[in-house]
Amino acid sequence: MQNNTNKMKFLVPLISVFLGLLIGGIIMLISGYPPIEAYAALFEGIFGGSYYMGETIRQMSPLILSGLAVAFAFRTGLFNIGVEGQLLVGWLAAVYVGIFVDAPAIIHIPLAILAAGVAGALWGSVPGILKARFKVHEVITTIMMNYIALYSTNEIIRNFMLAPGERTENVKESASLASPFLQELTDNSTLHYGIIVAIVAAVIMWFLLWRTTLGYELRAVGFNQHASQYAGINVSKNIVLSMAISGAFAGIAGSMEGLGTYQYMTINAGFTGVGFDGIAVALLGANSAIGVILGAALFGGLKIGALNMQAMAGVPTELVGIVIALIIFFVACSYLVHWLMNRVNRGGKI
Amino acid sequence: GCGSSDDGKSSGGGEKKDFKVAMVTDTGGVDDKSFNQSAWEGLTKFGKDNSLEESKGYKYLQSTAQSDYKPNLNSLIRQKYDVVFGIGFLMGTDVETVAKQQPDAKLAIVDMVVKGDNVANITFSEHEGSFLVGLVAGMQSKTNKVGFVGGVNSELIKKFENGFKAGVLTANPKAEVMVQYAEDFNKAEKGQQIANTFYQQGADVIYHAAGGTGMGVFTEAKNRKKNGENVWVIGVDRDQHEEGMPENVTLTSMVKRVDQAVYEVSEQAMNGKFPGGKIVEFGLKEDGVGIAPTQENVEEKSLQSVEDFKKKIIAGEVKVPKTDAEFEEFKKSLK
Amino acid sequence: MEYVIDMRNIRKEFPGIVANDNITLQVKKGEIHALLGENGAGKSTLMNVLFGLYEPEQGEIFVKGNKVVNNDPNIANSLGIGMVHQHFMLVDKFTVTENIILGKEPTKGGKVDLQTAAKEVQALSDQYGLRVDPNAKIEDISVGMQQRVEILKTLYRGADILIFDEPTAVLTPQEIVELIQIMKKLVSEGKSIILITHKLKEIMEVCDRCTVIRRGRGVGTVDVSDSNPDSLAAMMVGREVNFKVEKIDADPKEAVLKIKDLVVHDSRKVPAVNGLNLTVHAGEIVGIAGVDGNGQSELLEAITGLHKVHEGSIHLRDKEITNKSPRSVTENGLSHIPQDRHKHGLVLDFSVGENMVLQTYYQKPYSKSGILSFKPIFDKAKKLIEEYDVRTPDAYTPARALSGGNQQKAIIAREVDRDPDFLIAAQPTRGLDVGAIEFIHSKLIEQRDNGKAVLLVSFELDEIINVSDRIAVMYEGKIVAIVNPKETTEQELGLLMAGGKRGTVHAE
């Protein structure tokens, strides 16, 4: 029976991916694109060589982190739609430290990432405080904080950090996560060391949530605030802390862009979308650390593969958006199957 | 002069058939009714003129996010396109990096100057074109008040603003120019509200350099025209006459011939004269910027003045300001 | 003999459990029929089958002689069956009237005709003596009134067969007396009633016949007049049950809890506790008797640090705990069995094991420098499960899956095991069967005998009188009298609780 549950855990997403691709293929057929060729290009664009693998992994790093941010908040009963804004302030903070601080890489890189985390945490804690103190719904405040972050970071760049090309200078070499070694290894992809940061963050999230007293408190508050309060847990503190930690993950996601992929920050005309993708990644991964990594792999892979599908088979990248949406649907709906199987299995045993 | 360092090894004039060109759009997409679309039109024309096959001999890749630029550039280089264009200054850094990593590739970047011997830098003198439409606005404004709506406040859009202001003041020293940036290229409702504010305060001509936000400017102008107000919009990048229909609110447009630039650079590359490491500036002289061909709403005397100043600018008699500082200088010189 | 309800050989399974196994229940017209069984015996399930909420796997149902297939409350309604559920089915934010007419609204021009509705409700309420305020919101009215609303709902739909699932568990003694009057009135009008209750006294008082089920199986149906509480309890549990609480006399020592001139405001900023003084000594159980809403909850929340104290002081041993945080109060030696176990006692989605350390998870040995140690946690949980006979598959099962009685046992295990100087027990046996009640009472007395101070709050006067060593009567935020349980009666307590003076009782 244990086996069966594990099998289901595996099977449900697998079947969902298959169904998503299948329907995507049907849509292509109907609209006159060649599905086989397109999917061949898609997979080639994900796995077909070290370059593509490198790009896929690079795409994963911020997705893992923004997924962790959403998942962490979810686990503690909060819905953080503000990952986008927290990511932006984290990005700016990382780049700021990367440009204006002088230090050897061993200190500079962690310092810049830390700055991103702290910035994201501060940004995230605002909705936390408002919720704890004034009972303001975090969904509204996080949405508002996104816009505030967008305009404020732009303004700061424009006034204090502007370089030609509507962006900041590059961060110093000592703060960069980029690696000539990795790039060479992957045939000049943009792969950088950020993925290590992301995976470490996933481990931290798991450990924090499931192995520490803090995690115990956060989960308790997430499930039942009243009982937690009766048990002497400080509910307000935990709400703020949860949003801050969630924001820290999001901020570090920003440092992936600032120190890894780009080495600078641009004046953004709109949102990056990574924060919203994080919601999908977290949900695909059922809000677990390992699930988020797998969800980010799927999401990042498909997004990168889509570029090649466009390049080789001429299929618009939006099709992959549709496929991703379908996969999310099937995963969502299969919770029912999951649950049923569990019940049946339990019944069989007892 | 377009002598290039890699004259020898690249495709010479003789091997026309094997020549392939491609471009990467920014997030606006290939049919943004703006410079991406214009670039693609240039590339398409080049392809047709040289009997290339679409998506084999010439093609584009669309980016949906900033992080797509580099993979897209790389993808085209890997498919052995002879010249790969990056459209929009946002792609500057990516073009620079890819050029460094792929010294054999030839790249071109629009609206930006980057380092690299194998990159051609295509820039435009938007301020010069904006100056001309500024003249039209200054002369045809009945209220002596005109407006400028910018997308995102940036060096590039500042060129539009300052050129425009200079043109307005040159034609009409009494005129007042209201300026506002939406800080967004995609928020039509913001464009509409800014336009509303401007018109309400008496402006009767608004020049927009704001992409999708500019659609809101058109909306507001149309509404007012329908209600009998005599207001105008000046379009940007392409001839936006159609956007003003059926109320016919487009006074004129400042066109930026990205198509022309892309075409020319492609041709030069095909002929072994790829301007790598150079800045290729398309100004009034090169017909790279100017006022739109649809001129039914432009009065004769305005057109005359446009022609005069065009000559003067080309001759270097008038130097159009690009930056705020240059504009202040220019203003002093008017007095 | 024709039965209004005839359920034959009903079988209902839930994953992993047979909740009803071949049960037969036959109810005569005009009778009050008791349904008796331990917690989890399957009573609610059987009634939910009758009401169409669950579909049975097997069995037949006849209503007024006709065989029915009843898989929808709508059908039940149309058959004249109404049910007052164990957990109320009321929309908190709606008014009394809105709740009653929901689904069968009178309209005028497409609009809900609330005037007419309120009048109808008033008429019904007058007819049966069910006092309600038609325009009050459910969240603002007492539990007793909510129950009357539930009854009105069934009557409004014209039900003549009424199911009451544990209606008295949540009522005060006065309200129970009223409810019994109402039930008698209803049967006198020709309606039939099925009553589920754990209180044998009530069965003896109002019921005509009683069907007993044990672990999903029918044990039998008896005429109440031919039986007595002991025989019913024995039928239900399968052994003799001891009703009289066995205890030696208390030996009170030093004062543990000292409350001086306490004033606590409620959510509307009105004093709910108003100048209260109380002392509880080591080695005694003090019972608080009082009608719901006289400041009991605020008093307990003030002691435990959950509610701000306005004036006065609270000392635990020699430490002042006035307005200290719940955590610090707990650390000073207080344990609390809360009144609402789902809301306040447990994190239902946590495993039983995790729930067992809800106040102590941050202490050794359950964690070290902020890292949880699961082995000690679950070792502890297993020990407690064993000791307190918590029926759960294992310590890893979510608390949600336990029955109410076992959830309560888990809470008691946790609170008592912390070895507090002072234990608060609020409604510790509400809704539990006699076996479980017996167990919990013995645990409270064991605490007392170990030299702990215990404060018991209960609406069950039986319980208060049987378990306490001293009874403090609470009325309008004050302790109005302290009585010796050996020298008082339920009548006297009832009068005091209603604000009467002691002297008047004795004078009679």
Next chain:
Amino acid sequence: MSFMDILALIIPAAIVSAAPLIFTALGGVFSERSGVVNIGLEGLMLFGAFTGAVTIYYGEQFGLAGAAPWVSFVVAMIVGALFASIHAVASISLKADQVVSGVAINFLAAGLAIFLTKKIFNAGQTPVISQRISKSDIPFLSDIPVIGKLFFSNAYLTSYLAVFVALIVWYVLYKTPFGLRLRSVGEHPMAADTMGINVKKMRYVGVLLSGALAGLGGAVYVASISGNFTHSTITGQGFMALAAMIFGKWHPLGALGAALFFGLAQAISISGAQIPGLQDIPKVFLLIAPYVLTILALAGLVGRADAPKALGTPYEKGKR
């Protein structure tokens, strides 16, 4: 500028930009009042905008002329409801997590709308429509002194429609049997079930109505503001509508007020750049003002909002 001029500038602008948000937020009220979380409002609105743009364009071709936008509103409502039915099936019948399903709706709408646009127009955006809803003064009402100029001049008919629809939604939810039942299903579905109310049916209706109204919101945006549909026409308005719904405490008139508040804050922020006195404030403060004001209003005035009790929980018969 006189104070009146400033008001005459800001208030009509607020009303104009609030209309799409009002419709969409009202849709959210229906869905969430029935107990189904609808984070997919953004997607539904987006698909409504797409549908609106396409319908108006072809309506023009078929000679519908001035009627084209109005026809497009009806079509967008139908299509919006159909699109929302995916969310309904997933979250009501298949008991999917409602947030997950809503997120999927957002991705699906964005992908499908652009994909279809490319298929239909061979371009990433629809052509610019020429038949629009246009601003006008409301006869008679606009002649009322002061008020007329502020509230009934230079405004869209759709804006008044939005206010009117909000009143209707309020009436339906709070005065009719349907509304009582819909709300009961969102508060305590089991209670509703025991009263013979079909919980699933009510929730389906709630979600479909939310799709229809959000679709209308999107179409109104196209017809009155943007004039065409591109990948960036709807970027965040649906989320703002969601925020308006919560801000308005899940009440139709509250949502209306919140949407107007957003519109007003935005109008002040935009026109502020031209208003004497506000002119000298650094631009960025004006830009973020609407969002900061919202947060302050929530923290200071509005405070806690209680969601419908059963919001987000799928209903299963007999589950406790």
